[in-house]
Amino acid sequence: AQSVTQLGSHVSVSEGALVLLRCNYSSSVPPYLFWYVQYPNQGLQLLLKYTSAATLVKGINGFEAEFKKSETSFHLTKPSAHMSDAAEYFCAVSRGGSNYKLTFGKGTLLTVNP
Amino acid sequence: KAGVTQTPRYLIKTRGQQVTLSCSPISGHRSVSWYQQTPGQGLQFLFEYFSETQRNKGNFPGRFSGRQFSNSRSEMNVSTLELGDSALYLCASMTSGGLQETQYFGPGTRLLVL
Numbered sequence: 001a002q003s004v005t006q007l008g009s010h011v012s013v014s015e016g017a018l019v020l021l022r023c024n025y026s027s028s029v030p031p032y033l034f035w036y037v038q039y040p041n042q043g044l045q046l047l048l049k050y051t052s053a054a055t056l057v058k059g060i061n062g063f064e065a066e067f068k069k070s071e072t073s074f075h076l077t078k079p080s081a082h083m084s085d086a087a088e089y090f091c092a093v094s095r096g097g098s099n100y101k102l103t104f105g106k107g108t109l110l111t112v113n114p
Numbered sequence: 115k116a117g118v119t120q121t122p123r124y125l126i127k128t129r130g131q132q133v134t135l136s137c138s139p140i141s142g143h144r145s146v147s148w149y150q151q152t153p154g155q156g157l158q159f160l161f162e163y164f165s166e167t168q169r170n171k172g173n174f175p176g177r178f179s180g181r182q183f184s185n186s187r188s189e190m191n192v193s194t195l196e197l198g199d200s201a202l203y204l205c206a207s208m209t210s211g212g213l214q215e216t217q218y219f220g221p222g223t224r225l226l227v228l
Contacts, residue, residue, distance in 0.1 A: 032213060043118070043204055043219035051214065090157065100147050100211035101170050104157035 002027045002093045006105035014113050019063075019078040021108045023091030026072065032094040033074045034102065035065055039087045047089075050074060061085070086112045115140055118207050118220035126226045132193040135223045139186050139207030145169075146188040147217065148180060151202040160203075163188055164211060192225075200227045 007022040025031055032051050036044040048059025055067045065076045074091060088109045092102040119138045127133050139146050148160040159172040163182035180190040186207075192199055202224050206217040 036219075041221075043221045044206075045219070046216055049216065092157075094213070100145050100162045100164075100206075100208055100217065101159050101172075102147075102149075102157075102217065103159070106156045 002029075002031060002103050004033075004091045004093050004103060004105040006089075006091050006108050008108055009106060010109045010111070012111045012113060013081045015083055016080050019076070019081045019085065019110065021076040021089050021091075021110065023065075023074045023076065023105060024072050025074060025091075025093050027093055033065075033067065034092040034094070035059065035063070035074075035076050036090045036092060036104075037087045038090065038107075044090065047076070081110075081112045083112050083114065086110055118205060118218055120203075120205055120220040120223050122223060123221065124224050124226075126228065127195050128228050129195055129197060131195050132191060133195060133225060134189055134191045135203055135205075135225075137188045137190075137205035137207075137220060139188070139205075140218055143207035143209055143218075144186050145208040145211040146182060146186065147206045147208075148188070148190050149204045149206070150174075151204060151222070152198075152200070157204070160190065162211070169211070195227045197227050199225065201225060 003026045005024045034049045035047040048057045050067045058064045088107045091105040121136045145164045147162040151157045161171045166182045177193045182188045202222045204222045206219045208215045
């Protein structure tokens with residue numbers, strides 16, 4: 001069964017610093033991987049997704065993630081944090097053959113300090 | 115294009131009551147998935163409907179049920195509410211659920227059971 005583990009339930013960075021949010025996956029088949037962001041009192045917004053086309057995936061708002069099969073990782077990065085990046089971030093993996101059932105990690109709350 | 119809409123946005127019920135939540139997908143989308151989000155369990159898949167048929171179901175008791183109408187709008191129902199049902203309920207829509215597609219989430223319905 002597919003699963004994801006997000007290391008660190010809370011990450012705090014200074015404005016302008018590198019953002020690194022960690023995600024490791026477990027999947028018996030080649031996975032499709034996603035990063036979503038959730039702002040307070042809102043639903044989830046897709047940041048980026050890996051669908052096996054390229055290992056380095058660029059998303060919205062300057063975020064990117066690299067798929068590393070050898071490390072079973074899909075970490076999310078942004079070179080320079082902005083105050084507006086403060087939110088909760090979720091890594092997710094899709095069930096093989098379809099994308100309508102996502103298995104989510106527990107989430108990482110990102111705070112950005114001025 | 116209008117996004118996924120969910121009504122109501124907030125709901126307060128008491129134990130033992132039942133509740134119905136509604137989700138209108140993006141125009142043209144025929145797949146609707148439902149998720150429960152709680153601080154303890156995180157985001158968990160409830161079920162998915164496509165063309166009025168339930169295609170997949172998560173590990174929830176039978177008190178949780180859903181349906182989809184011919185216009186793709188979906189409802190979920192929770193009977194005999196328990197305190198633990200307090201959560202944010204998110205729905206998401208896709209064209210058909212294929213691997214190249216993306217799920218688009220609504221803002222959620224926040225249910226409080228007293």
